[in-house]
Amino acid sequence: xxxxxxxxxxxxxxxxxxxxxxxxxxxxxxxxxxxxxxxxxxxxxxxxxxxxxxxxxxxxxxxxxxxxxxxxxxxxxxxxxxxxxxxxxxxxxxxxxxxxxxxxxxxxxxxxxxxxxxxxxxxxxxxxxxxxxxxxxxxxxxxxxxxxxxxxxxxxxxxxxxxxxxxxxxxx
Numbered sequence: 001x002x003x004x005x006x007x008x009x010x011x012x013x014x015x016x017x018x019x020x021x022x023x024x025x026x027x028x029x030x031x032x033x034x035x036x037x038x039x040x041x042x043x044x045x046x047x048x049x050x051x052x053x054x055x056x057x058x059x060x061x062x063x064x065x066x067x068x069x070x071x072x073x074x075x076x077x078x079x080x081x082x083x084x085x086x087x088x089x090x091x092x093x094x095x096x097x098x099x100x101x102x103x104x105x106x107x108x109x110x111x112x113x114x115x116x117x118x119x120x121x122x123x124x125x126x127x128x129x130x131x132x133x134x135x136x137x138x139x140x141x142x143x144x145x146x147x148x149x150x151x152x153x154x155x156x157x158x159x160x161x162x163x164x165x166x167x168x169x170x171x172x
Contacts, residue, residue, distance in 0.1 A: 023093040027125045030134040031104055035085035043068050051126055051135040054142060057150050079113035090125060096155035100127040103160055115170040121163040139163060
């Protein structure tokens with residue numbers, strides 16, 4: 001009888017790891033698509049990946065697009081560009097209040113004629129349709145206090161690391 005219980009437990013663990021792995025690959029694919037949109041200066045697609053509550057907190061889609069496009073133009077006038085965005089593996093996917101949630105690390109590399117900057121932060125990934133579509137909250141754009149205030153349904157089980165200070169390399 002013990003063998004049956006062990007077998008059932010192993011089966012459940014295997015299935016939950018498979019499901020979690022499927023979510024992890026979808027989260028990473030969505031994050032990569034969002035990152036590519038930023039590198040390609042496609043603000044419409046980039047904003048579409050942002051969680052709608054945070055878009056509203058930033059003043060709405062039109063305001064956010066205006067701010068991001070303007071900031072990008074000013075940055076480009078100084079020879080700047082987003083040179084690369086990479087993502088680590090998502091953390092544990094948790095189900096909380098009818099939402100799947102996870103945290104995925106990201107590194108953004110910016111290049112300009114004055115120097116290079118590397119920003120290491122995290123994205124909070126949220127799916128409200130059991131993993132079909134993923135929306136993101138960038139912990140670099142909003143403080144954890146702002147995020148938790150705007151999104152009270154975030155799971156307390158999420159481990160959201162503090163953003164690292166930017167690494168700046170000045171050019172000679």
